[in-house]
Amino acid sequence: MNKKLLLPALLLFALPLLPVPEFWITQLNYIGMFALVSLGLVLLTGVGGLTSFGQAAFVGLGAYSSALLSTRFGISPWLGLFAGLAVTMLVALLLAWLTLRMSGHYLPLATIAWALSLNYTMASMEFLGKYDGILSVPALQLFGFSLQGGRSIYYLIWAIALLAALGVRNLLDSRPGRAIRALNGASMMAEAMGVSTFRYKVIIFMLAAMLASVSGWLFAHFQRTVNPSPFALKMGIEYLFMAVVGGIGNVWGAFIGAAVFKVIEDQLKDILPLMLGSQGNFEIIVLGVVLVLIIKYAPKGIWPYGVAVCSRWFPLGQRRRDWEGAEPLIRRTKPEVGELLLDVVKLRKQFGGLLAVNDISFQIHTGEIVGLIGPNGAGKSTTFNLISGVIGLTSGQVSFRGAAVGGLAAREIAQRGMSRTFQHVKLIGDMTVLENVALGGHLRSQSGTARAMLRLDREEEKRLFAEAERQLQRIGMASQADQLAGNLALGPQRLIEIARALCTDPALLLLDEPAAGLRHKEKQALAEVLRQLKREGLSILLVEHDMEFVMGLTDRLVVMEFGTKLIEGTPEVVQASPAVMAAYLGTEH
Numbered sequence: 001m002n003k004k005l006l007l008p009a010l011l012l013f014a015l016p017l018l019p020v021p022e023f024w025i026t027q028l029n030y031i032g033m034f035a036l037v038s039l040g041l042v043l044l045t046g047v048g049g050l051t052s053f054g055q056a057a058f059v060g061l062g063a064y065s066s067a068l069l070s071t072r073f074g075i076s077p078w079l080g081l082f083a084g085l086a087v088t089m090l091v092a093l094l095l096a097w098l099t100l101r102m103s104g105h106y107l108p109l110a111t112i113a114w115a116l117s118l119n120y121t122m123a124s125m126e127f128l129g130k131y132d133g134i135l136s137v138p139a140l141q142l143f144g145f146s147l148q149g150g151r152s153i154y155y156l157i158w159a160i161a162l163l164a165a166l167g168v169r170n171l172l173d174s175r176p177g178r179a180i181r182a183l184n185g186a187s188m189m190a191e192a193m194g195v196s197t198f199r200y201k202v203i204i205f206m207l208a209a210m211l212a213s214v215s216g217w218l219f220a221h222f223q224r225t226v227n228p229s230p231f232a233l234k235m236g237i238e239y240l241f242m243a244v245v246g247g248i249g250n251v252w253g254a255f256i257g258a259a260v261f262k263v264i265e266d267q268l269k270d271i272l273p274l275m276l277g278s279q280g281n282f283e284i285i286v287l288g289v290v291l292v293l294i295i296k297y298a299p300k301g302i303w304p305y306g307v308a309v310c311s312r313w314f315p316l317g318q319r320r321r322d323w324e325g326a327e328p329l330i331r332r333t334k335p336e337v338g339e340l341l342l343d344v345v346k347l348r349k350q351f352g353g354l355l356a357v358n359d360i361s362f363q364i365h366t367g368e369i370v371g372l373i374g375p376n377g378a379g380k381s382t383t384f385n386l387i388s389g390v391i392g393l394t395s396g397q398v399s400f401r402g403a404a405v406g407g408l409a410a411r412e413i414a415q416r417g418m419s420r421t422f423q424h425v426k427l428i429g430d431m432t433v434l435e436n437v438a439l440g441g442h443l444r445s446q447s448g449t450a451r452a453m454l455r456l457d458r459e460e461e462k463r464l465f466a467e468a469e470r471q472l473q474r475i476g477m478a479s480q481a482d483q484l485a486g487n488l489a490l491g492p493q494r495l496i497e498i499a500r501a502l503c504t505d506p507a508l509l510l511l512d513e514p515a516a517g518l519r520h521k522e523k524q525a526l527a528e529v530l531r532q533l534k535r536e537g538l539s540i541l542l543v544e545h546d547m548e549f550v551m552g553l554t555d556r557l558v559v560m561e562f563g564t565k566l567i568e569g570t571p572e573v574v575q576a577s578p579a580v581m582a583a584y585l586g587t588e589h
């Protein structure tokens, strides 16, 4: 814990003990409860890229569950908390199952539908009190104390909000967290590293719903009454507003967003009617305008500006290098050199009317470096995608280490020891180089969400980071480990992709144009690294345009043109082939 955070923490703790107006405490209580919901959205929308307008409905579930159970059946609100969480998890699971496999806008639409229907249910059910809701909800009791007043429940609200923030922060800095950070825009890469992206989408959807539910529980026992209006769609939109304003993607942004929202909203409620001379919900319009302005001029919210100022006093620490001597990760048993490793038989891919890969067959034996060459558009990358399971094949067979893998999902193929890089580099720009490489170790580690949030995963994290660093050293990139991957040039980014692939401990490495963007010296260094890998028994299939690079490195070449295999043979045979000369004449070579 940063010592400099002690002062703000103390202030937060002492505030209710000081003679500050009750209004302040009430405001802070709301900010804490709002921040809990907004924190879920930071995870779900900011990091995971999934938009939900329905969080207020989850707040309502938590609030109504406990209010109903405690008033009707005299059940302790603490049991009500868990009942609310259970109901929330069930509903969230159902919604996730229904919508998360679909792409793009289905989720936001579904959350709107769900928010509307739940709100309608609350407002029309006799036993939920219709529009009047449930009155005289009991106050919370803790260790014999009644948390009746704003000043006493303040501590509970802020303890929960801060613990949740720490939990989410811990999560984002962990094995599951790196997978979650890949969801927004790098799903295909994550799957190729063995991550079940669907699973992590469900997890963050559930977590966000649960945070909202807890906020609702606090709300019910703070207000001592519940009714449908605070859980309406409008509030769902406002929660999203808070997350966006504060700094979507950052844990503390949730708090800033909640605070800014609450203060602006209250001020506007007072000022606008005076200015306009009439009553009405004008603040909604103004908030809408503010939101549009922020999205346009500060798309990352207020937080990044806050960081710039705060970092003068609170340096945001780099990950401490604490993994020296960590036990190595488990390695898989490797195939014998010379064994048939990959057998591709009549591989075919049709994109509508285009036959991108036309009955391609070839083999790779363990310890070989095979090059796949051919003019642009020949179908090399598509062949890679078919072999690694990134796209489905139209027909043909692929067998890897004796087992049929054609048609399996990318992450199942990754599990069997095949790893790859991408022609269009797929790194997570706001993660460090080391973290990106550590993502390659996903399948060699196990820590789940709960362990990560509680920081019980540190031993395994050390092993992962030690491995990631080792792989970076292997390709000569260790000095850049702490840089953000997005800040590097294309050449080094390609090398990082190789390190990430190596971190999966593969038996076969598929490299799609690894030398593109490298300078001559760097290419020579890369060739030397690949030769070293070969000496260690690794097999490599590579696509490359640089003929000099390919000729000096590979044992065998497969030449493709218009989706078809033109010729296969040693570099010498291929170089001498008139057909290959013809294929390349007039193209970029």
Ligand code: ADP
Binding pocket: 351, 354, 356, 374, 375, 376, 377, 378, 379, 380, 381, 382, 383
């Ligand atoms: P290469 O890597 O050899 O340059 P690609 O495998 O990327 O070639 O592409 C082969 C052909 O398939 C090209 O004509 C390309 O436009 C087409 N193609 C590749 N991916 C798709 C896709 N997802 N949908 C439609 N056509 C595609």
Ligand code: MG
Binding pocket: 380, 381, 382, 423
């Ligand atoms: Mg390509």
